[in-house]
Amino acid sequence: MKNTMPFLPPSQLAATGHGGNVHALAREMGLNIADLLDFSANINPMGPPEWLRPVISREVENLVHYPDPYASALVNAIAARYQVPEESVVVANGTTELLYQLPKLLGCDRAIIPCPSYIDYTRVMELAGMTVHPFLLTAERGFSLSLQELSPLLTGGELVVIGTPNNPTGALVDPDQIIALAKAHPATLFLVDEAFLDFVEDGRNVAAGHGRPSAARAMDGRSAALAADNILTLHSLTKFYAIPGLRLGFGIFSLPIARLLREHLPPWTVNTLAQAVGVRALADEEYGEQSRALCRELRTVFVRELRQIPALQVFDSSANYLLLRLVDGSNAEPLARQLLERRIMIRTCANYTGLDASYFRVAVRTAPENEALLQALGEILQPHSFKSEKNSLTPCGGGLGWGGDSHEIGMFQLHPPPNPLPSREGESIGKNSGSAKKTSVPKKAHPLMFQGTSSNAGKSVLTAALCRILLQDGVRVAPFKAQNMSLNSFVTHDGLEMGRAQVVQAQAARLDPDVRMNPVLLKPNSDTGSQVIIHGRPVGNMDVLTYLRYKEKARQAAHASYDSLAAEYDVILLEGAGSPGEVNLKRHDIVNMGMARYTQAPVLLVGDIDRGGVYASFVGTMEVLNEWERALVAGFVVNRFRGQAELLQAAHDYVLAHTGREVLGVVPYLKNLGLPEEDSVSFKEGLFSCDRPTGEHVEIVVISLPHISNFTDIEPLAAEPDVYLRVVERAEDLGNPQAIILPGSKNVIYDLAALASCGLAAAIQRKAAEGCEIVGVCGGYQMLGTTIEDPLAIESNKVSIAGLGLLAMTTVLAADKKLTRQQGVHTESSQPLHGYEIHHGRTQSSLPPILAFTDGSGCGASNAFGQIWGSYLHGIFDSDRFRRWFINRLRERHGLSPLSGIPAPYDLEPAFDRLATTVRESVDMNRIYQLLRL
Structure with a gap:
């Protein structure tokens, strides 16, 4: 790297003659302090305490x-x-x-x-x-x-x-x-x-x-x-x-x-x-114990690596710094000069009584920072033979870093402190520490991460938007979310299960869904427990404490998946979960700042202004972050704004003054986006709320189950111009629809009992007797039968429950989950279908299947009139021709003429492009590209 910066001799940085005078050096070089890696000051590499x-x-x-x-x-x-x-x-x-x-x-x-x-x-x-x-x-x-x-x-x-x-x-x-x-x-x-x-x-x-x-x-x-x-x-x-x-x-x-x-x-x-x-x-004795353990490990590794450089003599030390000597007795000042060209400061020791100019001192800093110095020393002292086997530094073009606490330094993009040290019990002993052990392999991809001030702030949609923007710009990009908690899942072509949000993001990038994009999926099946899915396969049901004990394995799975993806793409766009400011969850975090730390990803914090209090949430989130976490935050994005963005400038100025980070974009409120939602939060908050169509239409009611899953099965119906779609969770709100849909459930027995206790079960049975069409998908399909049994307590502690009795069939939940993609036809209509199955249920019935798949298997059942029917196939309404056939049959049964053609094709491509255009116009894409170092 050619240096054009003015040079100030390290021995003349200030009249004090001390190390650590980054202020004088930064002024002399025209840099920010954050641009310098200071090995001249001996400060605890663990960073300040969290408190x-x-x-x-x-x-x-x-x-x-x-x-x-x-x-x-x-x-x-x-x-x-x-x-x-x-x-x-x-x-x-x-x-x-x-x-x-x-x-x-x-x-x-x-x-x-x-x-x-x-x-x-x-x-x-x-x-x-x-x-x-x-x-x-x-x-x-x-x-x-x-x-x-x-x-x-x-x-x-x-x-x-x-x-x-x-x-x-x-x-x-x-x-x-x-x-x-x-x-x-x-x-x-x-x-x-x-x-x-x-x-x-x-x-x-x-x-x-x-x-x-x-x-x-x-x-x-x-x-x-x-x-x-x-x-x-x-x-x-x-x-x-x-x-x-x-x-x-x-x-x-x-x-x-x-x-x-x-x-x-x-x-x-x-x-x-x-x-x-x-x-x-x-x-705070705990901080002291952690710091000493960390410094010992860092120092041990640092000394060992330094002694691999023949030109150096390294003296033993009991502190957080090391005294070194050039073994040929040459002056360390030129070495300090060359390191300074790389924006790395060391302490030359010629002004110490008893030492000559060949001595210099370096602090013990975090593992990746130590590695940066090792790399630089090796290149300078043995340029033809040095090759770092552990180099995990990413070249960058210099600059002023992500924000006020940036770790972007000269030629290197430095890791913040990596994963905490393991204690004897396997728990983390470092609250914000950096282990000396190498935590990752070199990564090809450039990462960027969206985190939120809350759940449902818009992280998933913005990740999808940026996936499409980068795709349009010719960048090979893939999405990644280390851990997703959602009941809305998907089955890949190789029969593995992943979160639906990452599937949508993959579609935005025009990639096939890959479980590496969501290596850990949690599907809640009770108020206190979830089914844990690792790399697409269930590993068991766990309560919170059990999962905490398992979490190190989940972390390893997430890191392995990321490393694998990062070797194949130019950019990885990471998504966090909930908020990084959840102070009770940070200790075991593997999806927010923990993953940003591992991947060296700058973080954009997203806030939903439509809820109110977005600027307080930006400032408040920053206030509860540890110093190393703050260093990862590159800026903010205001989401779902209704109005003129120029009116927000005063608030943006305040946030910049308080946090040192800029608001990099204001994304407008996008109603009827046309993309599948991430989880049931939006569903239960009225995702499908709409006005009743003024023309001829049919009314379809979707039952809101306590543990609803894969509710996106219903989304294609919401776009139809002649469908009035309502979500109902009380019997008195059922009304007189032409059809009732029972969606999927992660806890069918519990949800069926809930329907019975609130009167909805009986109300659905009455509607069926009146001729209303009743449709069940997956868990909803099981509810249509006579009994459901869970002898292995897969989803519930209740062994069995009586179904709605609308179809002559029984279901038993088995230990193995069926995960498969399917293609075929609906036998009555002969319309093509495609989708996927995710279920433990094994349903027995003498009724003929209503779906015929290309592999020779069948699925589903119907009563003799075709008025009560269901199947295990998720995505059944994604097929335009079948969906129109279903709606037209409802119209004809109620005296309305069928509509011709496909009035509302279910095609996500236009929605992705509309989203990308809006976001591209709303955020500072130049700054985004700077953060991506592209």
Whole structure:
């Protein structure tokens, strides 16, 4: 990649000489901070805790008051956690504030500093007028500090500064040895900087003289005391909790020193937000345990991979950073320059006492970010031989990223943190962590994902629209939804079951439906359980807890399906489920942000303005997302707007100011779209509600069953000009239709019992006796018989139930589900039919079948007059000729002349094209293509 950006030498980024000054570098290079991958700052790769944003949001209302000048709650929390007197705790605006103040107050005339170490140690001691004596550590000994060798140098009156873990080496010092040395030299002061100690597993705090502080120990009644009065410790909260911009630290000192230090610090040095965050942080032991486990795994893998590069020497570290050296002794500055051309920052170490220009330091970041650095180092240091076996980075053209928190960096599109680490119990131990293990294979396709602020926000339709738009533009595109909960399913040509929504999206892309597009399908069969279908085949009925235990297998199935699809297409359009803001569901998510994270997909958040509150839902959803989830959100789409989009600009400006993301489109309300709906939500909310036709027509009633499935069987009838279609769920609303349709059901016995209890069963039987045509499809067909039995409790705990008794047949639910595509004819009309069967039922009857299939089998039954009939065939009304024959027969039976021809062909192609035209005109397609990197 040719670099045309101005170059600022890494060693001259700022006068401070520190790493992490992304502000200066971004200004110099004309970039956003989000465009830089900063390995120079040692921040927790797990990212901030999930509770950070809620705590800050809650405390905003208190910003009208001055902060507590004593930070009482925070001091109490620190004292309790570390088992020290409250009076010994001093909090500050970062430990740097304490470090710069302390030397002026201690009365020491010289300082002994093991080197290399944090460069400000020397600076602040010299500013305080001390003579600094470096105690040099050697690379041959891994920069370990021998306190035994240090001891003879201590004569009294000096200040010894020890970092543990050391910065930049990561070497740890035994706290017991520090305490012993301090007690052996009571006239010497020891300043122990434990800024990175929280990253160390089994790390022990020096100040209190016992093991790692914990909330549990704070309650055990142990008396508060310091290990030694001449030990002063500094503790940073900003690095471990990934909040360096908030600035928060504290020190633990002997009471006289603490008192003196407080007198010299300005009032209100710790702001209200920082105090609240500190209190919450000290109570979160789970975050600490997860962070340490994550850092250990990331560091282990990172070290192993770095040591595969012969040009590098990698030193052992106990912290979240590594010290490296160019083995030929050459200057690391040119390396830093070349990495900077790739927008990757490292910390050169020439200004560390005890190190030469061949040394540099890198942070341990997330696995894919570490891989980005490995890839770059390999290309620079061994360009002819380096080949990353684990490279899972997608080339991109640079740019400013998805939004304010983008992870798009230079040449690389970086993964947000991948899947959480597994614990011993197999549960996730990382709330927002990134495992060091490779989570995916290289993917060819470019992903984009639609998620919603709620269910039925329009994700499915917009996914279908973009499928058709990209198809029109010559892009090979496929839809994908990791997990779909729907009773509206479909059978593919190879006899596998998938969600109907992804079938429609596949049709929009002119693809055959493929179960890889919907690898996990949940079909609710009770209020608490669902049939679980993996890769098109049922694996069992599960309640919520059972499915949670099974979910890792579902996740693996989803990832495998995506990887397979992604290798075959240019673009994969992913759809989420419900809302990513469901805080009670996020821990086990495999379909929303969890899938976006796995696929590196930028997310467009869709909101339904027709329901009201869409902008509050955008802002509110962003507020409950974790930081890594927010980083995935690229923008918003307003759906179902009635009016002039220009009137929404003020709201769009507000959302941009609050979230840093733009509204990328306003899609108008599209009535009578002409596409199958995703699930029964729309059906029960009046999908087929329409005015009664003014001309001659027939009236058809569809019974709304509690567990209705495949209601899209009815949709072709809704488009007919001479059909008045009504949905009925109460007996008193049945009226006098010419036909009643009993649709499919996922729990036939329960739904039949529900019809009986509300009086609809009896009302249907009366209508049948009056000559009304009664039609049953799949589950509705079973209801027409005399009995239905479920001996294996496939759908219900009730063993059997009496049917409506309208056809002489019985049904028994079997363990195996029949999944098959069918073609054939309707025997009475000789009209062609096609569709699919999805059912456990095995129906026995002496009545002749009404459908004859090309494979020689038959299906369905009818009474002698053809007035009561049904079959297992879903999609039976999709056939234009049969549907018209059915309607014309109803017309003739009620004295109306039949209509000729096909007044309303059931053809989705025009609907797809109309939808694509509308959406193309309503959203920023240039931005969409930028997000797709096409």
